Amino acid sequence: MTNYRHVLSKSRYVSGLQCEKKFWIEKNQKDLVPLVSAADQARFDAGHDIGALAQQRFPGGKDATPEEFYNWGPSYEKTKQWIEEGESVIYEAAFFHEGCMAALDIFLKVGDEIHAIEVKSSTKVKPYHLTDSSYQYHIMKSAGYEPDRFFLMHINNQYERNGELDLEQLFTLSDITEEVLELQEGIEDRIENLKLVLQQPERPEVQIGQHCGDPFDCSLKYMCWKDVPNPNVLSIPYLKDKWALFFEGKQRFEDLEESMISPSARPLWRGVVHGESILKTEKLKAFLDTLEYPLYFFDFETIAPVVPLYDGTRPYQAIPVQYSVQVVMGDGVDPYEYNFLASFGNGELPYEELLHAMLKDLGTSGTILAYNQGFEKGKIKLLGSLFPEHKEACDKLLARFNDLIIPFKQKAWYNPDMMGSASIKQVFPSVCPDDDGYSALDIAEGGTASKELLALAQGTVPKDEVEALREKLLAYCEMDTWAMVRIWEEMGKVAN
Structure with a gap:
């Protein structure tokens, strides 16, 4: 019986090319690898859903997905059998060669040609897509099934839904055959080197560098970067040759002359090096004088589904489905709140429901304050x-x-603790250090809020959990506008 134990897959190949230390640890010291974050898991789930949808673009195929994830042997045998029997469409077609496996999203037989299709949830072809596709091509060829053409199937973000999903419009097929063939040079050596890396008794030592975030942010930074100063010169915006400076030993802000820092980043540098703050009370007062009561502190929350849920929307379009408003009627008057969260009851775009509520809640006079207003406007x-x-x-x-x-x-x-950023997540704890803020919330950041809002919109939340989730989402959105009120209050105190 054939031994189908594999040591390399396309994701492991990409990982190994990014960093051999990371690659070795992921195989030999799995306990050091942190759990997948909620954001990454959401990205993986979206990719899986897109893959399933892409299969409908080529219906009627055979599915070689393994019944047990770690047992690919039957998938290799099925794929081989179905190709020999003349099947024209195979999903998750699996190929094996000398300890390397490749699972192709969609295998097509078009006349006498083999067409290979990899499916991605992105809106364009990215460099690492070419890397993992070049690996897929090599394993298929080595197993005896060389593709004549290789395609990347990705999302068309110009598609606008109108009725039932049009899969031909939703997906774009980009022919990447030429690019994949160019990457075949040296691929056997790269694969053999990665096999040797895995056999090493000790993990390889790799110096940190730009590869730590390319093509993916490494989950092992907590280990490799533990001795890197925080903050360090890599976080200084517009700094030329920052990695060269870092490797020269100029890692701390204090290691650089102020003249090396761009004017826009000098407040950050001075804050770190000299503890310098900036407070221009006349400018603060001038800004506050432009505001007219009643004040409406306003913030939207959105969903951005990969596959458009509603007519008239496009992939990844940000759709407001929730807002919070804190209203301050005058000096010394406590704010009161309005909030809105779409009912998602009829499966329709909630714009009209939101618009009617918003026009009522924002009144007819007084200043509406947003934080980075471009989106709301x-x-x-x-x-x-x-x-x-x-x-x-x-x-x-x-x-x-x-x-x-x-x-x-x-x-x-x-x-100084704003660290060069004007974002509300940096400003609020800096100017209101005694406030509990987001840390006390069940949902404490925008990525999780968007993920849970999307689950509500898609109707995937169990009915007995819907109300509790809605309360958590309302609390999160309220905190954004409450933070704005508190920033405004503190601004008034220091300005006067």
Whole structure:
């Protein structure tokens, strides 16, 4: 019986080319590898869903997916049998050669030609896609099934849904045969080298470098970067030749002269090196004087499904489905809140439901404050174009907007612990250090919020968990606007 034990797959090949130390640890010291993050797991799940959908683009195929993930032997045998029997479409077609396996998303027989298709949830061909496809090609060829053409099947982000999904429009087939063939040079040597790496009794030592984040951010940074100063020169924006400086031993901010730092990054450098803060009270006061009561602190939350759920939307389009508003009527008056979270009851785009609630909650006068207002204003402008009968009301909302990020972008107020960033996640804990903030919430960051909102929209949340999840999402969105209120309050104190 053939021994089908494999040591290399396409993902392991890409991992090994990124870093041999990472590659060795993932195989021989798995306990050192952190658990997959929620964001990465969501990305993997989306990729799996896209793969299943792509199969419908070529219906009627045979599925060689193994019944047990670690037992690919039957899949290799089925693939070989079905090809010999003349099957024209095989999903997860599996190939084996000298300890290396490849599972191809879609195998096509077109006349006398073999067409190989790898499916990705991205909207374009990326360099690492060519790397893993070149590996797939090599294993297929070595197993006796050389592809005549190789395609990457990815998402067409210009597709707009109208009724049932049009899979021919949703997916783009990019012919990458030429690029894959160019990468065949030296591939046997690379594969043999990685096999030898795995056989080493000790893990290889690899110096940190740009490869630690290319093509993927390495999960083992906690180990390899533990002695790297924090902060370090790699985090300084617009710094020329930062890796060269780092390897010269100039790793700390203090190792650099101020003249080497771009003007826009000097507040960051001075904050770290000298503990220098910036407080321009006149600029803060001038900004505050532009605001008119009542104040509406406003924030959207969105979903961005890979596969459009609603007519009139495109892949990855950010769709507002939730908002929070904190309203302050005047000096010394406590804020009160309005919030909205789409019901997702009828499977339709929730724009009209959101628009009616928003027009009521944002009133007709007073300043609307967002944090980095471009997104909120863009979506309100879109709503006005989609509902012409409300365009005038939307235009009036847009005219009332102001942006709470402005004083921080302009460095009218800067503390060293903002670390050069004007984002609300940096500014809020800096100016309101005694507030509990996001750490006390069940949902504490935007990626998780978007993931859970999408689950609600897709109807995949168990019915007995829906209300509890809605409460957690409302609490998260409320914290964003509450943080804005607290920043504004503190701004008023220091300005006066």
